[in-house]
Amino acid sequence: GAGVSQSPSNKVTEKGKDVELRCDPISGHTALYWYRQSLGQGLEFLIYFQGNSAPDKSGLPSDRFSAERTGGSVSTLTIQRTQQEDSAVYLCASSLRRLAGVRLDRELFFGEGSRLTVL
Amino acid sequence: ELKVEQNPLFLSMQEGKNYTIYCNYSTTSDRLYWYRQDPGKSLESLFVLLSNGAVKQEGRLMASLDTKARLSTLHITAAVHDLSATYFCAPLQGGAAGNKLTFGGGTRVLVKP
Numbered sequence: 001g002a003g004v005s006q007s008p009s010n011k012v013t014e015k016g017k018d019v020e021l022r023c024d025p026i027s028g029h030t031a032l033y034w035y036r037q038s039l040g041q042g043l044e045f046l047i048y049f050q051g052n053s054a055p056d057k058s059g060l061p062s063d064r065f066s067a068e069r070t071g072g073s074v075s076t077l078t079i080q081r082t083q084q085e086d087s088a089v090y091l092c093a094s095s096l097r098r099l100a101g102v103r104l105d106r107e108l109f110f111g112e113g114s115r116l117t118v119l
Numbered sequence: 120e121l122k123v124e125q126n127p128l129f130l131s132m133q134e135g136k137n138y139t140i141y142c143n144y145s146t147t148s149d150r151l152y153w154y155r156q157d158p159g160k161s162l163e164s165l166f167v168l169l170s171n172g173a174v175k176q177e178g179r180l181m182a183s184l185d186t187k188a189r190l191s192t193l194h195i196t197a198a199v200h201d202l203s204a205t206y207f208c209a210p211l212q213g214g215a216a217g218n219k220l221t222f223g224g225g226t227r228v229l230v231k232p
Contacts, residue, residue: 031218033219033220035222041224041225042123042207042222042223042224042225043162043207043209043220043222044222045219045220045221048218048219050218056218056219059219091161091162093162107164107167108152108164108220109164110154110161110162110163111161112160112161113161
């Protein structure tokens with residue numbers, strides 16, 4: 001597709017259940033990020049994938065959170081045993097290449113997000 | 120750890136007047152992004168500032184970067200209603216060698232007639 005696609009757009013779940021959120025980055029983009037935005041807040045970095053390199057998981061808030069990226073394209077963020085504090089909008093973003101470097105095309109494009117509500 | 124502070128957090132603007140949003144960050148970064156977010160929507164890229172002294176303008180918005188002062192500003196000229204949104208700044212953590220954007224808390228802008 002033309003942009004970053006995320007699904008589901010809305011997910012309501014009960015505390016303790018597992019959820020999976022999916023991200024389809026822009027075709028050909030090698031860098032993929034997950035961020036979390038709680039109500040009325042800024043964005044919190046979760047995890048970063050770059051090509052075939054080991055992901056940067058430094059932002060994952062607990063071991064209940066995990067993510068994978070298959071074939072260098074689609075990514076899935078999994079939250080196990082959800083808690084109410086996990087309620088947020090989970091945003092995926094992709095970039096054609098690494099944001100670092102001297103070339104000018106270093107933009108990061110965001111999807112519409114997956115709104116997670118844990119009851 | 121890079122910390123980013125935006126101010127003000129909320130800005131009520133009158134149409135036709137000029138305003139500035141400030142973005143301060145705590146550690147060296149020579150690259151900074153500005154985004155706009157409408158309610159219930161995702162983030163729209165406004166500017167990528169790639170070096171010290173960079174200035175970019177698009178319509179009524181102008182962004183600048185002073186890496187020595189660790190400060191970026193977003194200036195709004197002659198505000199209009201459709202500029203109402205939340206604006207985020209995000210320096211690149213680690214500077215030109217880094218790969219993560221660290222976001223400020225956002226500035227919610229409301230432009231009144």
